Amino acid sequence: MPDLTGILETVLYVEDLDRADAFYGGVMGLPCLHSDFRMRGYDVARRGVLLLFPRGGSLHPIETPGGTIPPHDGSGPHHVAFAIAAEALPAWEAHLAEADIVIEGRTRWPRGGTSLYFRDPDGHLLELATPGLWKGY
Helix, strand or coil, X not given: CCCCCCCCEEEEEECCXXXXXXXXXXXXXXXXXXXXXXXXXXXXXXXXXXXXXXXXXXXXCEEECCEEECCCCCCCCCEEEEECCHHHHHHHHHHHHHCCCCXXXXXXXXXXXXXXXXXXXXXXXXXXXXXXXXXXX
């Protein structure tokens, strides 16, 4: 079987791109790579891309000069975990508190990692996870 080298893109579907941009660009500090009427793309630590699409806005094929992007969409609250360094956890807790973001949960994992859980403006469950969560991380 051929090897995979990683997950390149993660997609969330949102009600309001500008509101989501204020959260992901402002609160989460993700640099915007692309912004237009149909989507936003953010760099995640130069290891992946977070894409935001309006809910229901990608239900038809999208023709580009290079080819066709098939339809996609999603509903309900989804989950994304962001990797952080263990020593950054207190700074993230303070930053989220300063931004009035409620921490909904905190888990200490058997391997030694810690996860913080909170929501974006669309109700998606976000996680900040330190090493020790998974074997290999």
